[in-house]
Amino acid sequence: MQRAYRRVSLRLTALAAAAFFLALPMADAEARDKRLVTVINNSSTEAQVRMKLWQRDFTRLSVGRSQQFEVPDQFNTVQVEAKSRKQGDNCWSNVQVGGTLEIIDGNQQILCRPR
Numbered sequence: 585m586q587r588a589y590r591r592v593s594l595r596l597t598a599l600a601a602a603a604f605f606l607a608l609p610m611a612d613a614e615a616r617d618k619r620l621v622t623v624i625n626n627s628s629t630e631a632q633v634r635m636k637l638w639q640r641d642f643t644r645l646s647v648g649r650s651q652q653f654e655v656p657d658q659f660n661t662v663q664v665e666a667k668s669r670k671q672g673d674n675c676w677s678n679v680q681v682g683g684t685l686e687i688i689d690g691n692q693q694i695l696c697r698p699r
Contacts, residue, residue, distance in 0.1 A: 621662055622684040624650040627694050629670040631687050636663040636676065644669075645687070655681050668694045 625631050625645040632642035635653055645651055645666075655662055664685050667674040673693035679685045684699045 619655040619657065619681045620652045621655055621664065621679050621681060622650055622652050623664060623666070623687065624684060625666075625687045627668065627687050627689045629668045629694070631694065632667045632669060633687075634665055636665050642667065664696065666694060666696055 621635070623633050623645060625633075625647055628647060630647060631645045633645050633651065633653075634640070634642045635655070637659065638656065639653075643651060643653075653662075653664075659681065661678050661680050663676055664679050665674060665676040666685075666687050671693060675687070675694055675696035677685055677696040677698050679698050686697045686699055688695050688697055
């Protein structure tokens with residue numbers, strides 16, 4: 585009786601371990617599929633941000649906030665445009681997928697600085 589219990593226990597443990605290890609690569613593949621560009625607003629004014637190639641509408645980005653934008657598979661580099669609401673000036677920069685764009689205060693206007 586003890587042998588039968590041990591066999592069943594070993595089989596269940598092997599099945600559980602196999603299911604666990606098979607589930608791990610799927611989670612990693614989903615994480616790799618996300619192609620993101622991060623925009624951080626470190627300026628003193630609210631900014632409006634868009635990806636120039638495929639977004640028509642701007643996304644508002646408050647002071648001190650960040651936003652991640654998903655990038656389609658066909659692009660490795662995107663052009664990000666930012667407009668300040670207060671001064672009405674704008675800036676743009678090319679950012680690689682996985683990169684970060686920081687919006688900062690310049691001399692009299694906002695500046696876009698890729699990191």
